[in-house]
Amino acid sequence: MGAPEPLVSRVNHAWSRLSEPERAVAEYLVTSPPRQVVLATADDLGRRTGTNDETVVRTARRLGYTGLPALKASLGGATGAPQVSFRRQVARDLPSATTHVVRDALGRISAFGRGLDVGELAQALRILGAASRVFCYGWGVNELSARYLALKLTRAGKAASASGATGVEFADDLADLSPRHAVVVFAPGRLLPELEVLAARAKQVGAGLVLVTEHLAGEIPADAVLRDPGSPGSLTAEPLCAMLVADLLVLGTLGDGDTYALLTRLREELQ
Template identity: 75%
Template sequence: MGPPQPELSPAGRVNHQWNRLSEPERAVAQYLVTSPPQLVVFATADELGRRTGTSEAVVAGTARRLGYPGLPALKASLGRAAAAPQLGVRLQLAQDLPGAATHLVRDALGRITAFARGLDVAEVGKAVALLGSASRIFCYGWGVNELSARYLALKLTRAGRAAQASGATGYAFADDLADLSPRHAVVAFAPGRVLPELELLVAHTKKTGAGLILVTEHIGEELAGYADVVLRERGSPGSLTAEPLCAMLLADLLVLGGLADGPAVDTYALLTKLRGELREDRP
């Protein structure tokens, strides 16, 4: 028995099976291996079917035709293929701190430049107006996106606005939703995967009459269509810098845009006073 053969990559499997694929299967296969991995690994079979003009059944069948037991295995393979080069770069840079600093700054600048090119200032203006008309603001994000939600809520609070943040999932999330009302504006940071919590948040927000701002890079249009404002966060995750980098820049812009109409001056004066008292010597 010879040595074990290395597993073919998803792209290699597509090349190997191309002549055996039907036209719909080719459309799916081409999309799977040419799209950014994050667009694929967090998508459902139904979403992939809509994006390729096929169906959930064709997507699942294509995965099996490529030799995978199902779509989850194919997506896992795509994830491994995408992660391996990044891990190699990180290990190499770990031994070269000056080089790491240079690459880190370039990575951040590249993402910020892409973010600036895709920024729709008119939509940001609509979001600022929606936040300005709300009595309370609820910011939500799960996983690493919770950082963006909590950052925005903190900045809004410092600007004198009533804001809260949540990254809860499961039953605990229902407690956060119970207080929503028409006086609220909701900001949901949802760059990729559609969780049941996001679907519930969108549905309950519209039911209560609250305003909804959806911050996303690629989310199903069926959900985006329910939002009052959609802000496309196009600064795709880099290999070195934090995923929420551009979302936090967008949060800064939302707060900055609303400073003229809010009680920011009084709030910042109070914060300065309180911080000064914390610095005072105590017996």
């Protein structure tokens, strides 16, 4: 496999196909210091180029990247890894670094709100509402989102479990699925074989599947897809918006509140 095509080459090859706003973004990307690009959010880049964050993300994809984080990762050779570059900035200027992190988070949340498909959310809630049990799945750091959703659903009175298993250990989770289940998968951008097997198993047993993702819509069959935008500046935790999705799903499936009342009473007794 050859070396990845440099950013400037991608811009040259794509230039004739870019719109004027996209050209403004592309020109800024290749003429600015790499570190300045890496530490900027999509909103930052939009303001600096007289466009907007959506144009910035679209330009990155027109240049052949999966999104802005992938473009920034390609600049790592010139700047050092984004995380290392940022740690160095933290050591030098904590107030500035704090601002970058907060703006990155706000940018992600803003993009999440704009991209939320209410129709898909309603479909996801119908799937969860019709199920007697919910199986939540995510691997790596995304397992946190799966376990968070399962915990919140259980507290809301809906039976739920979570897993981050892979390989042969995942077989037990797959075997347990039934038509009474709804499946919620947190998979932002990497298609593991386990996900394909899980989707096939859910379809086989008649369990509805909700996919929370940034890049995998259309890659696997899902009954509802909820968008999970990545970190524009690669500075905030990957599960940030996935946790918001979990909160929305829980709020939409709240029952009569008896479980919350029980938890409140038990917490009072434990004090």
